[in-house]
Amino acid sequence: MGIQFKNVSFTYRGIKTSYGALNQINLQIAQENEFVAIVGHTGSGKSTLVQHMNALLLPTQGEVEVLGQTLPPKKNEKINHLRQKVGLVFQFPEYQLFEETILKDIMFGPKNFNHTDEEATEKAKKAAETVGIGPELYEQSPFRVSGGQMRRVAVAGILAMEPKILVLDEPTRGLDPRGRKDLLNIFRNLHETEGKSIVLITHDMDIVSEYAKRVIVLKDGAVVFDGTKEALFDHPRFDEFHLELPTPLKILKHLEKEVQLPYQPQYDFNSLLNYLKEVQHE
Amino acid sequence: MNNLTLGQYLPTNSWLHKVDPRIKLLNLVVLLVAIFLVPIRSSTLTPILSMLAILVLILILTASAKIPLMKVLNGLKPIVFLLTFTFVIQLFYTQSGTLLFEQEMYVSVTSIVAVFLFLVFYHLTKRRIKFRTTYFFLAVFMFFYLQTLLPYIGLTSYTMKVYDEGLIKAGFIFLRITNIIILTSLLTFTTMTTDLNYAIESLLKPLKLIKVPVEMIAMMLSLTLRYIPTLLIETEKIMKAQASRGVDFKENSFGEKIKQIISLLIPVFVISFKRSEDLANAMEVRGYVIGAKRTRIDEYHLATRDFLALIVTLLVLAAMIYLKTLL
Numbered sequence: 001m002g003i004q005f006k007n008v009s010f011t012y013r014g015i016k017t018s019y020g021a022l023n024q025i026n027l028q029i030a031q032e033n034e035f036v037a038i039v040g041h042t043g044s045g046k047s048t049l050v051q052h053m054n055a056l057l058l059p060t061q062g063e064v065e066v067l068g069q070t071l072p073p074k075k076n077e078k079i080n081h082l083r084q085k086v087g088l089v090f091q092f093p094e095y096q097l098f099e100e101t102i103l104k105d106i107m108f109g110p111k112n113f114n115h116t117d118e119e120a121t122e123k124a125k126k127a128a129e130t131v132g133i134g135p136e137l138y139e140q141s142p143f144r145v146s147g148g149q150m151r152r153v154a155v156a157g158i159l160a161m162e163p164k165i166l167v168l169d170e171p172t173r174g175l176d177p178r179g180r181k182d183l184l185n186i187f188r189n190l191h192e193t194e195g196k197s198i199v200l201i202t203h204d205m206d207i208v209s210e211y212a213k214r215v216i217v218l219k220d221g222a223v224v225f226d227g228t229k230e231a232l233f234d235h236p237r238f239d240e241f242h243l244e245l246p247t248p249l250k251i252l253k254h255l256e257k258e259v260q261l262p263y264q265p266q267y268d269f270n271s272l273l274n275y276l277k278e279v280q281h282e
Numbered sequence: 283m284n285n286l287t288l289g290q291y292l293p294t295n296s297w298l299h300k301v302d303p304r305i306k307l308l309n310l311v312v313l314l315v316a317i318f319l320v321p322i323r324s325s326t327l328t329p330i331l332s333m334l335a336i337l338v339l340i341l342i343l344t345a346s347a348k349i350p351l352m353k354v355l356n357g358l359k360p361i362v363f364l365l366t367f368t369f370v371i372q373l374f375y376t377q378s379g380t381l382l383f384e385q386e387m388y389v390s391v392t393s394i395v396a397v398f399l400f401l402v403f404y405h406l407t408k409r410r411i412k413f414r415t416t417y418f419f420l421a422v423f424m425f426f427y428l429q430t431l432l433p434y435i436g437l438t439s440y441t442m443k444v445y446d447e448g449l450i451k452a453g454f455i456f457l458r459i460t461n462i463i464i465l466t467s468l469l470t471f472t473t474m475t476t477d478l479n480y481a482i483e484s485l486l487k488p489l490k491l492i493k494v495p496v497e498m499i500a501m502m503l504s505l506t507l508r509y510i511p512t513l514l515i516e517t518e519k520i521m522k523a524q525a526s527r528g529v530d531f532k533e534n535s536f537g538e539k540i541k542q543i544i545s546l547l548i549p550v551f552v553i554s555f556k557r558s559e560d561l562a563n564a565m566e567v568r569g570y571v572i573g574a575k576r577t578r579i580d581e582y583h584l585a586t587r588d589f590l591a592l593i594v595t596l597l598v599l600a601a602m603i604y605l606k607t608l609l
Contacts, residue, residue: 051522054526056522056525056526080528080530083525083526083527083528084528087526088526089526090519090522090523090526093523095516095519095520095523095549095552095553096520096523096524096527096545096549097549098544098545098547098548098549098552108527108528108545109527109528111528112527112528112529112538113528143552157527158526158527161527161528
């Protein structure tokens with residue numbers, strides 16, 4: 001189960017040109033307990049890849065298996081229901097808001113999947129609570145709240161469908177540091193308390209090192225690395241991926257070079273601090 | 283939606299591409315007037331022959347502009363239905379001259395059923411046929427042919443009479459529409475939208491005397507054209523985002539569809555307002571003042587070629603006026 005890519009290629013077709021966005025992708029994402037970061041340069045196929053996960057795009061070659069259903073679908077096979085099970089949050093999701101009130105907008109998803117108004121309201125309230133939208137905002141227009149709140153309302157719109165797997169395309173883009181941290185903690189909470197698999201596209205290596213467990217590196221539409229973040233940052237050919245090191249590792253490398261502090265990878269600032277204290281005591 | 287190209291400019295770099303856009307637009311207007319000046323007379327062959335002559339001229343023009351004939355014919359495709367419809371109407375409506383062809387047509391239970399079944403069959407199969415236009419002509423023919431075949435359980439019958447004057451008139455109108463379409467698309471094939479915009483702006487300049495804000499209209503026009511592809515890309519993004527929330531423009535019922543279209547329209551409106559605000563700021567920051575005199579990076583100067591082109595079209599117009607006095 002989960003999501004499985006088998007030799008998937010995808011080509012965007014223009015009038016005369018065609019552009020191969022994905023090339024022979026093979027990977028598997030389990031339904032539970034995964035926190036995957038997808039990294040790679042602009043145009044490396046990250047967005048195209050995640051749009052296959054909820055059947056927005058169908059592979060031109062190969063097969064994707066999403067929660068037991070094979071894509072491209074056979075004739076007369078419906079694929080819409082997959083979008084409830086794999087929730088996809090796009091870049092700048094606040095642009096998809098359209099309802100009069102925040103609560104109604106969050107209810108839109110569940111209602112599309114044939115939930116009654118009561119059920120949808122209940123799910124919407126729960127999702128709003130998860131992302132920290134209080135009841136005082138329910139009846140406000142989604143266009144009259146701050147950018148960070150709009151982003152959270154939009155995310156709640158996806159969470160309210162109660163997807164089994166949550167896919168996020170650069171969820172923190174354009175947010176201030178505080179909003180970024182809040183949003184990522186929401187995702188981490190979901191992952192830790194409900195065991196939901198989370199797939200996240202990002203350019204920010206600090207996010208990768210602090211939150212993700214597994215990293216997939218894309219380059220020119222192909223997977224060039226798939227493994228734990230520890231293995232990635234320790235990779236002998238790390239430079240070839242053209243990625244930056246996360247800040248804690250940069251600091252440690254610098255300290256190693258300048259004051260010969262023994263290099264021992266730490267992936268977030270708290271563990272970095274603990275490590276430094278430890279060294280100090282010795 | 284990615285395949286959409288706005289305008290159909292073909293950069294073949296022919297002499298027609300180099301003609302000043304203002305002159306090209308003016309020439310188009312003159313030629314269209316000339317085409318409409320030819321009187322519809324079915325008693326003589328002169329009008330249809332002059333229409334045919336114009337068509338030949340236009341085709342020569344197309345060839346000299348190095349525009350592939352297939353492109354031109356493709357431009358006619360959207361109006362094939364209109365062309366056929368007017369042709370058929372004119373053919374049967376005009377009932378004078380010598381009789382060419384007569385056929386008893388039966389409106390009977392069997393023929394109505396047969397025609398109905400055939401139309402259903404046509405609609406179901408037309409998507410799979412490659413030569414759709416040819417198939418359409420065949421369908422029109424079958425529509426009438428079936429009526430002659432099945433007189434059984436008849437309700438009523440009528441006689442289809444085709445006269446030579448009907449044929450001339452139908453052919454004339456057919457040719458006139460074709461000429462207009464090809465001529466207009468020739469302009470868009472050889473002129474970039476920015477140049478066309480410039481042409482409209484400078485040809486409308488006299489209107490400034492009566493305080494029409496010509497530059498503003500031209501700027502609005504060019505910005506609109508510029509932003510259509512951008513908005514389409516945004517629309518596609520929103521469509522995908524809403525599809526991720528369960529909107530399915532294929533699998534749902536009609537009542538749900540209306541709600542779903544609203545979920546698409548409102549975000550697109552919000553985005554376009556936001557974009558236009560950003561654009562207005564960006565323009566002002568770069569010194570755009572409404573109504574102020576602006577200079578252009580490319581100045582057009584009329585060349586001998588332009589005057590020649592104008593003279594030739596004026597001659598065509600004169601010829602058509604002369605023809606009108608003759609008839």
